[in-house]
Amino acid sequence: MRPGRGNRPTLLRDDAYPATTGLDILRTVCRMAFDVAQVRGLFPALGDGWVHLDTPAGMQVPEQVATAVSTALRAPVSGPGGIFPASQRAEAIVEAARRAFADLVGADPAGVVLGPSSPVLLERLADAVGQGWLLGDEVVVSRLDHPGNVLPWQRAAQRSGCTVRWGEVDIETCELPAWQYGDLVSSRTKVVAITAASGAVGTRPDVRKIADYARAAGALVVVDASAAAPFLPLDMTAMGADIVAVSASAWGGPPVGALVFRDASLLDRLPSCSLDPGARGPERLELGPHAYPLLAGVVASVDYLASLDDAAIGPRRERLLTSLGSVKAYQAGLMASLINELRALRHVMVIGDAMRRIPSVAFTIAGTKAWAAVEHLAERGVCAFSDNGQNGVFAALGVGEVGGAVRVGLAHYTNTVEVDQLVRAVAELR
Numbered sequence: 101m102r103p104g105r106g107n108r109p110t111l112l113r114d115d116a117y118p119a120t121t122g123l124d125i126l127r128t129v130c131r132m133a134f135d136v137a138q139v140r141g142l143f144p145a146l147g148d149g150w151v152h153l154d155t156p157a158g159m160q161v162p163e164q165v166a167t168a169v170s171t172a173l174r175a176p177v178s179g180p181g182g183i184f185p186a187s188q189r190a191e192a193i194v195e196a197a198r199r200a201f202a203d204l205v206g207a208d209p210a211g212v213v214l215g216p217s218s219p220v221l222l223e224r225l226a227d228a229v230g231q232g233w234l235l236g237d238e239v240v241v242s243r244l245d246h247p248g249n250v251l252p253w254q255r256a257a258q259r260s261g262c263t264v265r266w267g268e269v270d271i272e273t274c275e276l277p278a279w280q281y282g283d284l285v286s287s288r289t290k291v292v293a294i295t296a297a298s299g300a301v302g303t304r305p306d307v308r309k310i311a312d313y314a315r316a317a318g319a320l321v322v323v324d325a326s327a328a329a330p331f332l333p334l335d336m337t338a339m340g341a342d343i344v345a346v347s348a349s350a351w352g353g354p355p356v357g358a359l360v361f362r363d364a365s366l367l368d369r370l371p372s373c374s375l376d377p378g379a380r381g382p383e384r385l386e387l388g389p390h391a392y393p394l395l396a397g398v399v400a401s402v403d404y405l406a407s408l409d410d411a412a413i414g415p416r417r418e419r420l421l422t423s424l425g426s427v428k429a430y431q432a433g434l435m436a437s438l439i440n441e442l443r444a445l446r447h448v449m450v451i452g453d454a455m456r457r458i459p460s461v462a463f464t465i466a467g468t469k470a471w472a473a474v475e476h477l478a479e480r481g482v483c484a485f486s487d488n489g490q491n492g493v494f495a496a497l498g499v500g501e502v503g504g505a506v507r508v509g510l511a512h513y514t515n516t517v518e519v520d521q522l523v524r525a526v527a528e529l530r
Contacts, residue, residue: 133411134426140513142404143352151518154483155509156299156460159330159352168400169354172393179389190392197395198382200402201358203417205325205344206335211361213382214390218326218345218357219248223255224385225343225359228370229291229320230256238289240319242267243496244276244303245295249324249345253293262290267310271497274301274452278309289319296339299327300493300507302457311340326350326357330405330512331431331458333424336362351512353401354394359385408512431459431510434519438510441523447530451497451505459510462487462494468529470504477506480525482518484508 140146145160152160172193178186180194198209215221230253233239239257241250243266257264265284269276276294285292292314297304311321323341325334330351336344347357361367364381372384379386405420406412412422438461442448447466465473470486477484485507489500499505508522 133409134423134430135410136430136513136515139408140515143513146513149481151482151521152511153508153514153518153522154485155330155511155514156327156485156507158347158349159511160513161352161354162401162404164404165353165397165400169393169397172396177392190390193392193395193399194390197356197398200399200416201346201360203415203420204329204334204346204402204405205360206337206417207344207360207362208364210381211364211367213359213361213367213385214395215357215359215386216355216391217248217349218324218347218359219246219252221357221359221385222249222322222324222345223252224373224387225322225345226252226256228373228385230260230262231371233257233260233262233290235261236288237262238265238286239263240265240267240281240284240289240292240314242276242294242305243269244274244298244301244305244493245293246299246324246327247492248326249293249295249322253291263288265289267294269303269493269496273454274298274303274493274497275454276303276305276310278306278313281310281313285313285317285319287317289314289317291320291322293322293324295327296323296325296334296344297328297332297458297460298493299458299460299509300487301452301454301462302460303452303454304328304332304456304458307339307341315340327460328458330427331424332428333421336360342366348398348401351401351405354391354397356391356394356398427512431514434510434514434516435459435461437516438519438523441519442526445523445527445530448526451494451499459514460507461509462499462505462507463526464499464502464505465526465529468503470506473506473526473529476529477522477525480521480528482508482522482525484522 142162143160176186177190180191198212201212202209239253241253294310314321321342324345326347329346342362344360349355367381367384374384406416406423408423409426412419442450449464451462474484474486486504487494488504
């Protein structure tokens with residue numbers, strides 16, 4: 101098993117910071133308006149005394165999101181379609197949620213489908229898109245993707261007799277080489293499903309290059325951006341995506357997901373799964389009544405993202421780009437320090453060495469099973485996850501052969517003290 105490049109103390113590389121150290125990046129961020137201490141004050145859950153590096157399962161909830169949900173629960177809200185205030189309030193909440201997701205990815209609110217999570221919505225999408233597939237058609241997925249953007253396409257392909265083709269990761273770097281899609285995509289390819297970033301190993305593939313191969317063949321490009329959305333300014337047009345999936349829980353929002361269509365007219369050409377035979381647009385892929393209080397929380401959560409940089413001004417879309425740009429810079433510095441310190445420990449092997457990444461890290465510890473390492477971290481007050489290496493990208497890397505991997509992720513509220521606490525706890529396992 102060779103999931104990493106040894107334990108050499110190399111610097112984290114990022115396309116925005118090609119020749120800087122972690123300290124250089126942190127100094128740069130100090131001149132920005134991103135204030136991690138202020139951000140931490142927005143999260144009541146951080147008062148429990150734990151170091152929350154459990155971001156791969158979603159961030160903690162900011163106070164303003166919890167307040168928005170509880171306020172909406174107390175307000176009179178009815179079903180849409182009525183002329184009375186409670187009904188109009190429901191319609192207003194739905195439209196506000198569509199606008200919030202649209203601003204996040206740079207799209208038209210008319211193309212935003214709402215649902216309980218991105219995996220659920222991707223399952224509906226695969227069911228709808230796959231109804232027109234024929235024997236011999238193809239779908240392309242990747243080893244880097246979360247199962248939520250793989251299994252729905254595999255099931256749809258199995259029902260119609262389609263072929264599933266795989267984009268493979270480089271076992272040394274955990275990169276997903278874009279050039280291989282020149283061979284994977286053909287005139288029979290119907291969908292190319294790809295992640296904007298891996299929540300497991302942090303890799304950010306070159307989605308635009310992959311999308312160019314797909315679009316040249318007339319294939320639909322479906323991008324799962326759930327892991328990337330909390331950390332990066334997103335632009336679905338620049339990515340070349342036809343459909344982007346996100347889940348608000350990834351950045352501290354409620355359990356609500358969205359499918360965002362670049363071309364909203366595509367929705368009316370897909371088979372409908374709605375209980376309403378007259379459903380149009382996004383409603384064609386929506387089932388049952390919406391959870392209106394949770395949708396109110398979605399709006400508050402996107403507003404939270406837009407306010408992470410005090411210097412952000414203008415419409416919400418512009419504030420999102422500014423704030424998430426500052427988040428990216430701040431966390432690039434933390435990640436550089438964390439990865440260098442982990443690689444300096446002789447008994448630790450960091451998995452992957454991607455050029456571009458989000459702040460998620462996986463590593464193995466010589467002589468220690470991942471589950472035992474996570475128990476040790478919990479005794480030291482650090483929240484982390486273990487993965488047995490039997491599924492997804494870790495299975496492709498053979499991580500199960502060495503006892504699984506420890507997974508951690510940084511959040512907006514993570515600071516240098518917490519990173520140091522993690523490293524000290526891992527060092528004790530030598």
